[in-house]
Structures are given as C-alpha cells and as structure tokens.
Amino acid sequence: MESLAELVHVSAETYSDHIALRLEAAAPEAWTYRRLGHAVDAVASDLRGPRGIPRGERVLVWGGSSSPQLVAAYLGCLRAGIVLVPIDPRSAPDFVQRVAERTEARALISDVPEASGVQVPAFIRLDELPDGATPPTEPALADWPARSDLAEVVFTSGTTGDPKGVMLTHGNILACVTAIQEILPPGDHRLLSLLPISHMLEQTPGLFVMLSYGAEITYVPSRLPATIIGAMAERRPTMLLAVPLLLELLMHGIEREVRAQGKWRVWMALQRIATVLPIAGRRLLFRSVIAKFGGALEFMFCGGARLEPELARAWERLGIKVVEGYGATECSPLLAANTLDRRIFGSVGRAVRGVELRVTEEGELQARGPNVTSGYWRHPEATAAALTADGWYRTGDLAEIDAEGNVRLHGRLRDMIVLASGLNVYPEDLEAALREEPEVADCVALLVPDDQRRERIQAVILPSKDGAAPSESALAAAVQRANRRLAPHQRMTGHVRWPDADFPRTTSMKVQRRLVLQRLPELGG
Numbered sequence: 068m069e070s071l072a073e074l075v076h077v078s079a080e081t082y083s084d085h086i087a088l089r090l091e092a093a094a095p096e097a098w099t100y101r102r103l104g105h106a107v108d109a110v111a112s113d114l115r116g117p118r119g120i121p122r123g124e125r126v127l128v129w130g131g132s133s134s135p136q137l138v139a140a141y142l143g144c145l146r147a148g149i150v151l152v153p154i155d156p157r158s159a160p161d162f163v164q165r166v167a168e169r170t171e172a173r174a175l176i177s178d179v180p181e182a183s184g185v186q187v188p189a190f191i192r193l194d195e196l197p198d199g200a201t202p203p204t205e206p207a208l209a210d211w212p213a214r215s216d217l218a219e220v221v222f223t224s225g226t227t228g229d230p231k232g233v234m235l236t237h238g239n240i241l242a243c244v245t246a247i248q249e250i251l252p253p254g255d256h257r258l259l260s261l262l263p264i265s266h267m268l269e270q271t272p273g274l275f276v277m278l279s280y281g282a283e284i285t286y287v288p289s290r291l292p293a294t295i296i297g298a299m300a301e302r303r304p305t306m307l308l309a310v311p312l313l314l315e316l317l318m319h320g321i322e323r324e325v326r327a328q329g330k331w332r333v334w335m336a337l338q339r340i341a342t343v344l345p346i347a348g349r350r351l352l353f354r355s356v357i358a359k360f361g362g363a364l365e366f367m368f369c370g371g372a373r374l375e376p377e378l379a380r381a382w383e384r385l386g387i388k389v390v391e392g393y394g395a396t397e398c399s400p401l402l403a404a405n406t407l408d409r410r411i412f413g414s415v416g417r418a419v420r421g422v423e424l425r426v427t428e429e430g431e432l433q434a435r436g437p438n439v440t441s442g443y444w445r446h447p448e449a450t451a452a453a454l455t456a457d458g459w460y461r462t463g464d465l466a467e468i469d470a471e472g473n474v475r476l477h478g479r480l481r482d483m484i485v486l487a488s489g490l491n492v493y494p495e496d497l498e499a500a501l502r503e504e505p506e507v508a509d510c511v512a513l514l515v516p517d518d519q520r521r522e523r524i525q526a527v528i529l530p531s532k533d534g535a536a537p538s539e540s541a542l543a544a545a546v547q548r549a550n551r552r553l554a555p556h557q558r559m560t561g562h563v564r565w566p567d568a569d570f571p572r573t574t575s576m577k578v579q580r581r582l583v584l585q586r587l588p589e590l591g592g
Contacts, residue, residue: 068241069211069212069213069214069237070145070211070212070213070214070216070218070237070241071142071145071212071218071237071240071241071275072107072111072142072145072146072211072212072237073211074241074244074275074278074279075103075104075107075142075145075146075278076104076107076146078100078104078278078279078281079100079101079103079104079107080104081100081281082100082281083099083100083101083104084099084100084101085099085100085281085283086098086099086100086283087099087100087102087103087135087278087281087283087284088103088135088138088283088284088285088286089135089283089284089285089286089302090134090135090285090286090288091285091286091287091288091297091298091301091302092287092288096134096135098135098199100278100281102198102199102200103135103138103139103142103199104199105197105199105200105201105202105203106135106136106139106142106143106196106197106198106199107139107142107143107146107199108143108146108203108207108208109143109196109197109199109203109205110139110140110142110143110144110146110147110196110197111143111144111146111147111207111208112147112203112205112207112208113143113196113197114126114143114144114147114149114174115147115148115149115208116205118174118189118191120147120149120173120174120189122147122148122149122210122212123148123149123150123216123217124149124150124172124173125149125150125152125170125171125172125173125220126144126149126150126151126152126172126173126174126175126176127152127154127163127166127167127170127172127174127175127176127177127185127187128140128141128144128151128152128153128154128175128176128177129154129156129158129163129175129176129177129179129182130154130156130177130178130179130193130263130264130265131156131177131178131179132156132263132286132288132289133260133263133264133269133286134286135198135286136193136194136196136198137178137193137264138264138274139196139197139198139199140176140193140196141153141264141270141274143196145212145218145219145237146208146212147208148210148211148212148216150170150217150218150219150220151218151219151220152166152170152172152219152220152221152222152232153219153221153264153265153270154166154177154222154265155263155265155266155574156179156263156265157574160181160182160184160185162230163175163182163185164185164186165230166222166230166232167185167186167187169230169232169444169445170220170232170444172187172188173187173188173189174187174188174189174190174191175187175189175190175191176191176192176193176196177190177191177192177193178192178193178194212237213237214236214237214238214241215236215237215238216236216237217234217235217236218235218236218237218239218240219233219234219235219240220232220233220234220235220444221233221235221265221267221396223396229446231443231444231446231449232443232444232445232446233396233397233440233443233444234440234441234442234443234444235267235399235440236441238437239399239437239438239439239440240271240275240399240438242399242421242436242437242438243271243398243399243400243401243419243438244271244275244276244279245420245421246401246419246420246421246422246438247271247272247276247401247404247419248276248279249419249420250390250392250404250406250407250419251272251276251368251407252407253280254280254305255282255305256277256280256282256283256305256306257282257283257285257302257303257304257305257306257363258273258277258282258283258284258285258304258305258306258307258308259285259287259295259298259299259302259304259307260273260284260285260286260287260308261287261290261295261307261308261309261313262308262309262310262371262574262575263574265574266371266574266575267394267396267399267400268308268310268370268371268394268400268575269308271399271400271401272308272368272401273308283302285298285302285304290313292316292317292320295317296317296320296359296360299359299360299361299364300359300360300361301361302361303361303362303363304360304361304363304364305363305364305365305366306364306365306366306367306368307364307367307368308367308368308369308370309367309368309369310369310370310371310372310575310576311369311371311372311373311374311375311378311576312372312572312576313576314367314369314374314378314379314382314389315378318378318381318382319533321356321359322334323533337352337353338384340352341353341384341385341386342384346383346386346388347386348386349383349384349385349386350385350386350387351386352386353384353385353386356385357385357386357387364387365387365388366387366388366389366390366407367382367387367388367389367390368390368392369389369390369391369392370391370392370393370394370400370401370415370575371575371576371577372575372576372577373476373478373495373499374389374391375499375502376412376413377503379391379410379412380412383410388407388410389410390404390405390406390407390410391404391405391410391412391414391415391416392404392405392415392416393415393416393474393476395460395462397439397440397453397460398422398434398436398438398439398440398460399438399439399440401419401422401438402418402419402422402424402434402436402462403415403416403417403418403419403422403424403474404416404417404419405417411473413475414473414474414475415474415475415476416473416474417471417472417473417474418434418472418474421436421437421438422434422435422436422438422439423435423436424468424474425459425468426466426467426468429480430465430466430467430477430480431461431462431463431464431465431466431480432462432464432465432466432468432474432476433455433459433460433461433462434459434460434462435458435459435460439458439460440460442454463479463480463481464476464477464478464479464480465477465478465479465480465483465493476495477493477495477496478493478494478495478496482494482580484512484514484524486522486556490556492514492524492556492557494511494512494513496553496557497512497524497526497549497553497557497559498510498511498512500549500550500552500553501526501528501545501546501549501559503549503552504545504548504549505531505533505545506528506530506531506537506541506542506544506545507528507529507530507531507542507545508529508530508531508532509528509529509569509570509578510526510527510528510529511526511527511570511578511580511583512524512525512526512527512559513525513527513580513583513584513587513592515584515587515592523560523561524557524558524559524560525559525560525561525562525563525587525592526546526559526561526562526563527562527563527565527570527583527587527590527592528542528545528546528562528563528564528565529565529569529570530542530564530565539564542562542564543562546559546561546562561592563587563590563591563592564590565583565590566590570583571583
C-alpha cells in the first residue's frame, strides 16, 4: 500500500456494496463503499480539473460537523495529491485566516457560515462537490500519490498564538494504520464517530483503519448524550473512539438514571458481583444497561487525555472493555497502546509496532519511528525545538517505562511544579485525588504566588452538578480530605470555584490550564 488514496480505492472495490458511512440526522444518509469511491474520484478530478489546483498545493477543509460529504472532501484531496489542511470545527475565522496565509492555500472547502469571510483564492461550498450518487462521467486521475508525498498539514494550536502545522506524509499515516491493525484485528466493526475527523485520533483509527476493514461508520450532528445514546440504540455500534470526558459523561448519565429509579443499592451490589465475573458474565448481569447503547458495544478505545483507572474499571464492570492508548498529532497519532487482550489500568500500554520510546534524565518521553513527523510547515524554529538532533520527537510528557515496557504518564513537563525545596509535584496526582470527592466534577491544580511572593498550590474546582450545588465549606472539606491522601509537599493550600459550566478545553477535551490561570485573579485566587 503506497498511499492513503490506494487504501480507500482497494476498500471501495473490496467492500463495494457494504455501507461505509452513515449520517444520523434529520435527513439520514447511507453511503456504500462504491458510492464513497465514486465520490472520492469525482472530487479529486473536480479539484485538479475544472478548479485547476495542482498536486502539492494546499487546500483547507473546514467542516461544521462530520458527514459523508466531508469525508469525501478529505479523501478527494488526498486522491488528487493535494495537501489536505483539516480545520477543527470550533476554530475561529481569524485562526483559519492565519492558517490559510501560512500555508498559501489555494482554496477553502467549507460548510461553516463564517468561512465565507476567509480570504483565499477560491472558496468552495462543501455541497458543491460531487457526492458520488452517480458514477463519475470523467475517467479517474491516472496519477497516484507516493508514500513519501505530503498528505496533510495539521494545525494543533488554538485560536491565539503562532499556528504550527504538523507535516504528515502518506507513509507516516499508513505506518500508524498498520500499527493499529495489530491492536484492533479485523472484524464486523461498527463505529459511532464522536470526535471531529480533523483530529488524528479520529482520523487514523476511526476512518482509515475502519475503511481498511470494510467497517460501518456512523456520524451524529451533536455530542449531546441523548443524541449519542439515541444513535447507538439505532445503529448498534460495536466500538467507540472517545476521550475520557465522554466516558465520564456517559457513566454519570447511567448513574443518574439509577438513582432516579431508586435502585442505587441494587446497582452497587451488582457492581460487587461483577468484579468476580468474566466479561461475558458481566454483560449478562448488566444487559439492560448495554441495551441502551444498542446491545452490541464491546469496547471503547480511549485517548487524548488522562484516563482515571477507576473510570475504566467502572465500564469494565459493565462488561465493556476500555483500551487506553497514547500519542500526539506529530506521530499520526499513536505511540503506545494497550490491546483488547492486555489492558493495564493506569498505563497507556506498550510502544506500538515500529515505534521506539525512551525516557530522558529529566523524565521526558521521547519517540521515533516511521509514523513521526519530519517537522512543522515552514517553521524551522518549532521543528528544531520538537525534534532532537538524532531524530527523536520530544513529547513534552513526563513518563516512566517499566520492565515490561508499560508506559505510565505523569503529566506535562511544562506543567510540573518544582517547589523551592527542589521537590517535584505532578498536578495530575493532586487532581486525581480531588476528583474522588463527590463535590468535585473536575479540577485543576495550579502553582500561584501569594501576597508575600511565596508559592502555593491552588485548586480550581468545577463543582459537581449532582444535587444541590456544594457550599464553599463543603469544597474546602473536599480539598482537606484529598490532601490527607497526598504527601505533605503535594498538598493544596486553597481553592476557588470555577464559575462557568465547564473549563475551557481543547478539541481532545483537555483543560486549557493557561486560560484558567489567566482568570484566577478575577476569581480571588
């Protein structure tokens, strides 16, 4: 397999009459692999022919939500040898404008209303592109991308600052596809897609690997739990790709319903029984719960942020396996993962095929392999900062690797708190202890100076929404209880309540600590 375009072409021929893509919306859609293949070829010919965009030029694709037509736009660019620049659906127009200028984009394909204000040589409405409903009248392009050709430039920064575009070749992404195929074997997979396909965690395993297996992918227009559960009941997915926050929201929804029905004691008794049963027995015990998710959900692949081991265990007690992995956009994206048969809670697993991992004296995890980027688009300073002289990618994450190769993460190197005493504090450890308290839905631990210019560790708490809002004294008591489970140098000296419904987050639902820190003064922190 020499390119992602070839992967899609082979799948379109192999699984021609199978359903490839669905859209669960007011006007539902179902595309077969044959139709997807037609759409990809037609989009590629349209971009290279009438629209006159040569190979190697950059095209931005900004979709409001995932859909079969958006997938066709992505894959059509790749088939044409055009460099795809995927844009996160939540991006601000000024950020998109900077990306367009940085990449010297020839066109922007979009269905986002704000996109019309972005200044590019050509603006193409997503619904103007061929949709494959009828076979293309023009012959398919004769030339194909090469493995070494640049496939995508993926921008990972937010709406402020200097955007950095990760360069990924067809070979980079194909190497990651091959590694994931060893973790997730072929089968009758049905995936409910919940993350934007601009995110490599969704794109590589959730699109390319699924297409290589002839799987069925369903897209939903909203991430509201009710929408998700409704789509799952209808389409009966066998797997999900998710970030930890989604697993937490779905679990909280289950537990709220149990409490509302007055069955909490029974629920807890069944949980205790489940711990001594095999997976099949657990699924039988909780068959009514699994039925709400369609009845066929077997496992969830989780990444993008820290997964609390107890949250994974909670899903496993229901008979649904949780497979945690780890990576970065710069690595297409997977570096390490557990497997369906080997799930170590608290670890992100072992290095995947072709990837080497090492931990430096400072504790930073570094990686190299065929899936790792060669650098950032026209940004030599950022490239030099991210890659060592001998070709290792600096992840910026603190980690340890045990004798069996299991990787355990300890947070971001830049977030590590170094006290005046020289002791190191990992904010994730503090936050994990505080999240165990029922009054706390989520939290962030930050190092801030006090009035005497001394440093203290402050907890910013997003209060639990179960029942009445906890009082300040209740939150203070929660901090005290968490502190008792921590070492003396780790303890938090105060707290503030976060006033909004949620913390500011990235696409992968990680809390944006910098933005939280900026607001601390107005919160009295």
